[in-house]
Amino acid sequence: MKKILLMGNPNVGKSAVFSRLTGIHVIASNYPGTTVEFTQGTMKIGDEEAILIDVPGTYGLEATSKAEKIAVEMLKDGDAVINVVDATNLERNLHLTLHLLERNIPVIIALNIWDDAKHKGITIDVKKMEELLGVPVVPTVAVTGEGIKELVSRIPQACNPKVARRSEEEKWTEAGRILDKVQLLQHRHHTLLEVIGDASVKPLSGIPIAILVMFAAFKVIRFIGEWLIGNVFEPIFERFWQPLMMQLSSILDPGSFLRSIIIGKLIDGEIDFVQSFGVLTTGLFVPIGMVLPYIFSFYIVLGVMEDSGYLPRLAVLLDNLMHRMGLHGWAIIPTLLGLGCNVPGIMATRILESRRERLITATIISIGVPCAALQAMIWGLVGEHGGRYVAIIYLSLFVVWVVLGRILNMILKGESQGLIMEVPPYRMPSLQTVVKKLWMRMAAFLKEALPIVLLGIMVVNILYFLKIFDVLADFAAPLITNVFGLPKEAVIAMAIGFLRKDVAVGMLGTLDLTAKQLVVAATALAMSFPCIATFVVLFKELGITDTLKSVLAMLISSLIVGGLLNAIL
Amino acid sequence: MVERISLTDMNAGETGTAVEFIGGRGVHNRLCALGIRPGKKITRVNAAFGRGPIIVRVGSTQIALGFGMSYKVIVEVER
Numbered sequence: 001m002k003k004i005l006l007m008g009n010p011n012v013g014k015s016a017v018f019s020r021l022t023g024i025h026v027i028a029s030n031y032p033g034t035t036v037e038f039t040q041g042t043m044k045i046g047d048e049e050a051i052l053i054d055v056p057g058t059y060g061l062e063a064t065s066k067a068e069k070i071a072v073e074m075l076k077d078g079d080a081v082i083n084v085v086d087a088t089n090l091e092r093n094l095h096l097t098l099h100l101l102e103r104n105i106p107v108i109i110a111l112n113i114w115d116d117a118k119h120k121g122i123t124i125d126v127k128k129m130e131e132l133l134g135v136p137v138v139p140t141v142a143v144t145g146e147g148i149k150e151l152v153s154r155i156p157q158a159c160n161p162k163v164a165r166r167s168e169e170e171k172w173t174e175a176g177r178i179l180d181k182v183q184l185l186q187h188r189h190h191t192l193l194e195v196i197g198d199a200s201v202k203p204l205s206g207i208p209i210a211i212l213v214m215f216a217a218f219k220v221i222r223f224i225g226e227w228l229i230g231n232v233f234e235p236i237f238e239r240f241w242q243p244l245m246m247q248l249s250s251i252l253d254p255g256s257f258l259r260s261i262i263i264g265k266l267i268d269g270e271i272d273f274v275q276s277f278g279v280l281t282t283g284l285f286v287p288i289g290m291v292l293p294y295i296f297s298f299y300i301v302l303g304v305m306e307d308s309g310y311l312p313r314l315a316v317l318l319d320n321l322m323h324r325m326g327l328h329g330w331a332i333i334p335t336l337l338g339l340g341c342n343v344p345g346i347m348a349t350r351i352l353e354s355r356r357e358r359l360i361t362a363t364i365i366s367i368g369v370p371c372a373a374l375q376a377m378i379w380g381l382v383g384e385h386g387g388r389y390v391a392i393i394y395l396s397l398f399v400v401w402v403v404l405g406r407i408l409n410m411i412l413k414g415e416s417q418g419l420i421m422e423v424p425p426y427r428m429p430s431l432q433t434v435v436k437k438l439w440m441r442m443a444a445f446l447k448e449a450l451p452i453v454l455l456g457i458m459v460v461n462i463l464y465f466l467k468i469f470d471v472l473a474d475f476a477a478p479l480i481t482n483v484f485g486l487p488k489e490a491v492i493a494m495a496i497g498f499l500r501k502d503v504a505v506g507m508l509g510t511l512d513l514t515a516k517q518l519v520v521a522a523t524a525l526a527m528s529f530p531c532i533a534t535f536v537v538l539f540k541e542l543g544i545t546d547t548l549k550s551v552l553a554m555l556i557s558s559l560i561v562g563g564l565l566n567a568i569l
Numbered sequence: 570m571v572e573r574i575s576l577t578d579m580n581a582g583e584t585g586t587a588v589e590f591i592g593g594r595g596v597h598n599r600l601c602a603l604g605i606r607p608g609k610k611i612t613r614v615n616a617a618f619g620r621g622p623i624i625v626r627v628g629s630t631q632i633a634l635g636f637g638m639s640y641k642v643i644v645e646v647e648r
Contacts, residue, residue, distance in 0.1 A: 059602035088629050092604040120629060168598070172606060197631070202581075203618030316633045320621045328635060329622065419622055419635035420599050 001042075002050040004155070005074060007100065008084035009093050010057030011424050013112045015039075016142035016433070017084055018054040021152065025436050029306035030424050031333065032057060033351035036067050038074065045155050053078070059092070061099045067350055080106040080158045082151070087117035087124055087139070088425075090183055094175040097133065101163050107135045108158035110151050114139040116425070121186035129182045134161030143430055193426040200313045201423070210317050213310065217301050224297035225376065233289040237273055245271050245281055261461045274381070275510045283457040286377070286506045287450050292442070294376035298340050299441045300434070307429035311336065312421065319419055325405025326412070327352075328419040331361045338369040340441070342534040345369065346541055355546075356414045360405060362542060363550040366530045367557055368401030370501075373449065377505035378522050385515035392569075396523050400561055404553065448533070449500065456499040460492070460507070483559060484520050485566040487511060497525050498532055516569045524562035528554055576623060576634070576642040581616040585644035592641045600642070603632050611644055 006014050006021075010032030019025050022041030027034060039054045055074055056067035075081075081100055085093040100107050109129075117124065130137045136157045140147035166174060199205040245263060249271065252259035263271065264278030271278075273285035305311055311333050319329030331352060338345025345365045349358045370378070382389050463469050469492050477488035484490070489511055497504035508521050529551065530538060539547045579585060587609050590597050604627045605611065614624040620636040634642070 060598070062598065089604075091628065092602075092630070095602075122629070168601065172601065198614055201624050201633075202615045203621065204616075206615075207618075312633070316622050316624060317618075319633075319635065320619055329633075418596075418638035419633060420603060420638055421633050422603060423624060423631040423633050425631075 002048070002079040003077060004043075004050050004052050005055050005078040005081045006052060006084060007055045007071065007075075007081050007096075008057060008112075009059055009086060009089070009096055011422065012057065012084050012086040012089075012093065013142045014054055014057060014084045017082070017110055017112065017140065017148070017151075018052065019436075020142055020145055020148045022052050025440050026054060027437055027440065028433060029311075029437075030309040030427055030429075031306065031312045032422050032424070033067065033333075033348075034306075036347060036350035038070060043152070045152060052082075058096065060096060061103075075103060075105070078105060080108070080155065082110055082155070082158075083107050084110045084112050084142075086113050087111050088113055088120055088122060090122075090124065091175050091179045094178055095171055098163070098166065098171045098174055101133070101135070101160060102165055104160060104162075106158035106160050108151070108155055109133070109135060109137040110142075110147075111137055111139045112142055114147065115141045115144070116427075119191075123184040123186070125182045125184075129178070132178050132181060134163075135159055143433065197309075197313075197423075197426050200310070201316050203317070206313070206317050210314055213305075213314075217305065221294070221297045221301050222379075224300065225294040225379075228293035228296065229289065229380075233293055237285055237289050241284070242271060242273075248280075257465055260465055261458060264461070274506065277457060277461065277507070277510055279454055279457050279461070282506060283454045286502055287373075287446075287453045290380050291373045291376045291449075291502055292445065294372050294379075295340070295442060295445050296438070298372045299438050302336065302340060303434040303437045304429050305336075306437075307427065307433060309424045309426045312423050315421070316423065324409070325364070325402065326360055326409030326415075327357055327405065330419065330421060331357065334361055335365055335369055338365040339372065339375075341371045341373070341445075342366055342369065342530065343537045346534065346537050349541065354414065356412050359542060359546050359550065360408045360412065362538060363408060363553055364401050364405050366534055366538060366550065367404060367527050367554050368397045370397060370526045373445075373500070373502040374505065374526055377502045378526075381505060381509045382515070382518050382522055385518065389515050389519050392519050392565075393523050393526070396561060396565060397526060400527060400557060404557060408553070449502075452500050452532075453503055456496060456503045459499070460496060460503075463492075483563045483566065484524060486513070486517055486521055490517075490521055493521065494525060494528065498529050498535075501525060501531050516566075519569065520562055520565045523565055524558045527558035527561060530554070570648065571645050572648050573643060573645055576611070576613065576625070576639040576644055577617070577636065579613040579644065579646060581613055583646060584610055584612040585646035587611050587642060588645050589643045590641050591643065596638070596641055600638075604628060604630055605632065605642065611642075 006018055008014050015026045015028035015035050021043045024041040026039050035056050041052055042049050043052045055071045058068045058071045061072055083097050083100055126137050136154045138147055138151045140151055200209045249263045262278050262280050264276035264281055267275050271281050273281055276282055315329035315332050318332050322329050322331055334345045334348040337348050342365055346362045349361045352358050473488040473491045476491040480486050480488055480491050493504045493507035504525050587607050609627055612626040614626055617623050622633045622635050623639040624631055624633050
């Protein structure tokens, strides 16, 4: 099968074109660097099938960042390139096109974001552009699907005019020359979105706007999550699932191995979805009844923020603060993604340029940034004792995040590079992309997390039944009771944290802890060893030495912070 | 009259022409890749907050530059 590469500058809509061409949905957002890993799918060109690869965005073919290196590698075994070009930003995009034309590979251009260009008063002579470049050019609006059919039908016409190698300077001159001949600019007034855009990066107006946006985001996430739990998920579990499980429980022999695994303990003769801890009771209730509503509300808010173009502006505002941690503002984007799930958060550190920045960001994400599942459980269980206890956990984690960043910045050699990044225009988020992204992320949660939760609870019950935990608990008891002030059974929850943190907090819920103990345990749990999915991705992204450094930082800091909280509170 | 100043000394809203970059090939390439090249018209968008980043408009794109990086961009302005 032929391999077709989808290439272009960052944030020109490659992922949106990819979704249109293959029907496979990939995450597309309004900031450069959404795609850091390549995705591939198949598409039909006439009767033929071809492999389409969504290559991470590049400004040139010099391979300065990790994403660019991947792109250059992939160019070697592609059969044709669909060069996605941002019509509102022609000159810079043409520079990459000229790079591509020098490589001996057929090229076709998708002149994307065509609608925005029209709004901005930019007219482009497509025929003239084809003539000057010597390759087919098709105007497209990938978000709505306009022009995609024509693009597909013209892929066979992709060609390479065999241009001579030019120096960087000559390429810029050539790009400028083409631009002058094909583009006509009309003067127009600033749009409202541009005025807001400028206001949100000026310090005086930008900081209040940022505080307002984050506060509103938090409120909306809480409101939707709580509403769904209270009005949809809890009633479903209580009214329909509870009677069913009670019947099942009455059939099974009390005290039998099977019942203790499936149903768990009865609390006052009833199933308690939080405390019973059976595979079909707590095992289903934790991921679906407690966590899923928050996954839904978190990702709906994140999706809107991603597509609006606000995140890069937040990154600009926070650049100063982040510099004290040896990072630049850009690192806030992986961090926010980490609040949903640490795995995509750590993967997104690839957009950072140096290994040092990646190590710092990935480490402080896995220690100081709790994922949505963990947060949902903290709100559910600790929140019962009062909002201030939840606030203590968040505050501790935030302090750890900042302090640890500063410490790592001092210990690790090297300096962070200066910030250069594109600030994309504000766009009205499209309902379709937001819903699609939300759906993909929820499906991924159910597919990847649910089985591990069920497995985790099964393992816990088996180990309990075989009394293996008693040995473990006795072994680690001195540490847990002396340093953290927790009962020795909490060791088991800590150990299960390696599998999934939401299950681990769920186990804490069965131990009758005081509010203070819950705070200490939940904080230590959030900071200590990462869950297995995070661990695997850390290992993949950082390599063995840096992962070990990162894990060492986690163990030390969770011991210190857990111990401190126990002493202070 | 025309003055040669660093980007950091421009006023918010002021427009100038980029003339040169202090620094090596690396800095030069990174700036060029985003469309900031000698001869280009650059408009400064924001007033920086302490040593925070500076945002400039080049053509229809907005680009954020760290304070240190902005210092290396020399522009000519009419004052």
